[in-house]
Amino acid sequence: MSETKIFRYFMLLIIPALFAITATAGNPLLVSGPYGLNPGGQPYRWADNTIFYYTDLGGLGNQTNAEANALVEEAFQVWADVDTADFHHDRLGELDADINASNILDYYNNTIGNCNQPETAIIYDRDGSALEAMGYDYNSVLGFAGVVCINPAEVHYTNGMALLNGRFIDGQPNTPSHQSLTLDEFRSTFVHEFGHLIGLGHSQINLNCLTDMPCPAEDSDGVPVMFPILLETSPEAILTLDDRSSISMLYPSxxxxxxxxxxxxxxxxxxxxxxxxxxxxxxxxxxxxxxxxxxxxxxxxxxxxxxxxxxxxxxxxxxxxxxxxxxxxxxxxxxxxxxxxxxxxxxxxxxxxxxxxxxxxxxxxxxxxxxxxxxxxxxxxxxxxxxxxxxxxxxxxxxxxxxxxxxxxxxxxxxxxxxxxxxxxxxx
Ligand SMILES: [Zn+2]
Structure with a gap:
């Protein structure tokens, strides 16, 4: 039996002025509650079915900036291609600075958390050092994504952030002290994290693929991209019916x-x-x-x-x-x-x-x-x-x-x- 690589996805949900917590939400990511100006029970979503975002300046692992931008585009498009959903993505340009270990905390506290100036950011952490500067383990956390600001009256997200850890694709061999992924596996990470960014939580289907190896091929094919953990048996960023249903319910065509x-x-x-x-x-x-x-x-x-x-x-x-x-x-x-x-x-x-x-x-x-x-x-x-x-x-x-x-x-x-x-x- 082959060894099972398990990486934790990680996501961040921070809502300044209302509440700050690190958590995921099931499916969907966030549902309106008594603090909104509505009856509650409505899933949050991006206005006009569209996420607008800026990308980081540097490279990501062994990917150039242009290659990283292409990965981002491709990953959002995986969600946009669902024919029963009406969801769009639009890159507005580049961030003002190259975000790295020296400026991530300032950037996080002053820009990302400034809900008066909404700016959704996709951050390329070239070698995992920015993640480390935020206090996370760069050898096990692939990245995170989440929503930073919301408009409770409209039940809309207004500002979000995703950070991808390039250390996993820096070309070094996969060892316990330096875990590495194939580019295909890393693509799946993008799609998963962007799923969070557009408002999806995690899904559990075919849990046996995590707990009872081996996992037959048809079981593996049913494990959603939004499963909480990236499994070696299902690394492809292919949406399952569960993923397609999730985005379609949030952004129905x-x-x-x-x-x-x-x-x-x-x-x-x-x-x-x-x-x-x-x-x-x-x-x-x-x-x-x-x-x-x-x-x-x-x-x-x-x-x-x-x-x-x-x-x-x-x-x-x-x-x-x-x-x-x-x-x-x-x-x-x-x-x-x-x-x-x-x-x-x-x-x-x-x-x-x-x-x-x-x-x-x-x-x-x-x-x-x-x-x-x-x-x-x-x-x-x-x-x-x-x-x-x-x-x-x-x-x-x-x-x-x-x-x-x-x-x-x-x-x-x-x-x-x-x-x-x-x-x-x-x-x-
Ligand atoms: Zn996740």
Whole structure:
């Protein structure tokens, strides 16, 4: 068995004046909350479906400045090419200075963090030294990306930043003390980080490719670019259906709702009434279940800290307080066909639990843990009608047509759980 290279992606979300935190958000990256001038529960996005950005002056590893600019263009275009999405990118020019270890902190504090002068920056850290100057390990962090400023009234991002660590492509051999990537692997890093920059969080699909090597080819093909960790078995920057669904839901094209289908509902505890937050819902094609799959975290539009005094985070900008969104999942962009729906826990063990910087969903991102499955099934399917004596692998097949928005009989009732009530329930 070959050795598995694992690199942590890293991303940064800093919102001066409202809240400062280093975290990822599930899918999408940030959802409006009670501090915005709107009801909350809306994913943030770039205005006019377009990200405008400036690029750094220097080189990146063994790539010239022009080559690095081409990599940036190419990576944004991977997202722009999704035909069910309407997303654009536009390079406005160069930054005023070549950002390196000597000026990154000043630049970060004074320019990036100055929300009065929005300027989204793509920084080329030629040898990893700027990353090191910011206190990160340049031998394991490929780079980071995130949103720096938001306009809560409009639910828009206004300023973001991505930094790519060129030390991984400086031409030196891959050793434990100097990890290196192929250019193809590094391209995947760009696409992943820019996914964050345009507003996408992480997705979990085919977790076995991280935890149970080996990982069959069709499983590897289903691992999204927005998986929290770059796996050696899936280095290509090829978007999966999950990635395409994510960007299409954030920036829908005019044809998304007419050419594809949508499945949405709630994950519920055994009483069938109490919604369950923080579980991974995966819709899989019956014909090719391992490589044609799309995920959504239950409760992804809801705040992670409501009703839990211990977990309350003052000023947390994420998510609505609308109880109807507790446990809610929503998966769009499905090609017409037959699907199953399953629910599983989000990874929370080993060296790389999906929390904080590697988080999937708002619970992991902000509270730093993930729930175990509460009932008698580690993996369970949507089965309708549901009965308490159902087996974990009993499933229903949903036939989805173009333009269909299926939201009836789509709740997944977890088997064998206690009933749960939280601050939003009256408990009767
Ligand atoms: Zn990431």
């Amino acid at each position: 005019a044809t998304l709702s007419t050419t594809t289908g949508r499945i949405r509902g709630h994950v519920m505890f055994s009483d069938g009434r109490t919604p369950a937050q923080g579980y991974n819902v995966v819709v899989r094609s019956v014909g090719s279940p391992r490589d044609t799959a799309v995920s959504s975290v239950s409760g992804f539009l809801f705040t992670p800290d409501a009703g839990n005094a211990l977990a309350f985070i003052p000023g947390l900008p994420y998510g609505s307080y609308d109880p109807a969104l507790i446990g809610y999942y929503d998966i769009a962009g499905l090609p017409p066909g037959e699907y199953t729906v399953e629910v599983e826990p989000i990874h929370n063990s080993g060296l790389y639990p999906f929390i904080y910087d590697s988080g999937v969903g708002p619970i992991g991102d902000y509270l730093g843990f993930q729930y175990k499955m509460p009932g008698r099934c580690d993996l369970q399917f949507l089965h309708n009608p549901s009965a308490p004596e159902d087996g974990c692998s009993d499933y229903s097949i949903l036939n989805i047509s173009a333009g269909q928005d299926l939201n009836v009989n789509t709740d997944i009732i977890l088997l064998g759980t206690p009933s749960r009530y939280d601050a939003w329930e009256d408990g009767d």
